[in-house]
Amino acid sequence: MTRTSGAGRQAYVDWTEHRFFRYRGCAPDPDEPRLAVGSPGVDASGRAVRVGVDAWLGEDRDGGEPQRVREARQDAAVRVCLSCPVMVQCDAYANTLNADGRLVEPEGIRGGRTALERHKALIKARQAQPVPVAAPAPDRLLDTRQKRAILAALAVCWEPVEVMVAAGMPDVRTANWQRSALVRLLGLPKTATRMQVLEAARARGRLDGVRVVADDGTVPAIPPESENVLMEVRGQVLLWPSKRSELAAVVAGVRPRRRPGRGLRSRSLRARFRSVPGQTEIEVADPGPELADVVALFADESLVVAA
Numbered sequence: 578m579t580r581t582s583g584a585g586r587q588a589y590v591d592w593t594e595h596r597f598f599r600y601r602g603c604a605p606d607p608d609e610p611r612l613a614v615g616s617p618g619v620d621a622s623g624r625a626v627r628v629g630v631d632a633w634l635g636e637d638r639d640g641g642e643p644q645r646v647r648e649a650r651q652d653a654a655v656r657v658c659l660s661c662p663v664m665v666q667c668d669a670y671a672n673t674l675n676a677d678g679r680l681v682e683p684e685g686i687r688g689g690r691t692a693l694e695r696h697k698a699l700i701k702a703r704q705a706q707p708v709p710v711a712a713p714a715p716d717r718l719l720d721t722r723q724k725r726a727i728l729a730a731l732a733v734c735w736e737p738v739e740v741m742v743a744a745g746m747p748d749v750r751t752a753n754w755q756r757s758a759l760v761r762l763l764g765l766p767k768t769a770t771r772m773q774v775l776e777a778a779r780a781r782g783r784l785d786g787v788r789v790v791a792d793d794g795t796v797p798a799i800p801p802e803s804e805n806v807l808m809e810v811r812g813q814v815l816l817w818p819s820k821r822s823e824l825a826a827v828v829a830g831v832r833p834r835r836r837p838g839r840g841l842r843s844r845s846l847r848a849r850f851r852s853v854p855g856q857t858e859i860e861v862a863d864p865g866p867e868l869a870d871v872v873a874l875f876a877d878e879s880l881v882v883a884a
Contacts, residue, residue, distance in 0.1 A: 585681045586669035597662035603633050603654070615657035635684030635692060643786045645871040659691035671695070713764035719783055722760070727755040728778055732789045732866055735771050735796050757799050767799060 592598065602615025613628045625631050632654040636642060642650075658664050668688020672695055673681045680699060684692050718724070723744075730743035730752075737749045746752040760769055763777045772794050 585670065585673040585675055587665070588681075592663060592666040592670045595663050595666050598666075601631065601663050601667070602657040602661040605630050613657060615661065628657055633655075633686045651686060654686045655689050655691075658686065661689075672699070674699075684822060711839075713777075714762040714782075716781065718762050719759075719778075719781070723755055723757055727752065727759055728783060729787060731756065731759075731771060731798070732775060732784060732787050734790065735792065735800075736864045737800050753800055760798050765798070768800050770794060771796040771798045840861050 602613060604614045606612045606614045609627075611629055613630050613632070615628065636647060658667075661667070665688070665877075668690065669681065669688030671682035675681050680695060682844040683696070686692070688696065690698075704765045717729075723746075725869060727740070727746075730740045734740055734743055737753060740746075740756070741749050741752040744752055744755070746755065757767070760767065760774055763774060763781075765773060771792060775784065775789055779789075
């Protein structure tokens, strides 16, 4: 059951109790209840077109609906909506959000707009809203050893591996997590740049006496997620899952020997397979009497859906 919010209930009342509600275009015709009472409109040949009351419904029809038929039905319904005296009230009610944050009427044509158009408008409105940001944390949460180390490292460099080494973190994942926590504790959004983080930290007295290497202002404070990290060592670009132990080995000129991780196998199980005589032989029992003929339950006829 849909939980309608107070705004949705009020919008429904404003729509249904409007003095022109009885004259809405999508109402059934008293003489022909299957057709809408709204203005029929005229097609390209000048012939009057009557619109069925189900033209405003969603697209969940039995057997599907060809794109050409669906577009013609929606266009006819929208033309009726544009001349409806309660189109604005209908649009306001259908696009009100319920208690779950969804549209009260997510399907069908409402207020002269299709369901797809109304959902796109909802997504656009949500994207335009500012992202809520937590309030800055107390200073004591910024004075931990890890936060001081990551902030000092971020002041002089920003590449994931370089920050890991400068901060003394065991691996890049831990360093990136500390960078994300630092942004959150400073009360900044996840999209904050490195320079914004450093400015916020300086305003709170956490960079006194620390030299800051400036960038062009586009470097993100939180690096994008990546399973592997590129780094140039001794003039060569290396691709690896970065850890301090592997970094020390490469700098020393030793290539670390990798072992299969959890869930990985060093050799394929198929390579260990050995054929056993008679293993692939299958004994088939007597199938017995012949099976009955298969009879089609439905005739091969096309279903025509009329408005």
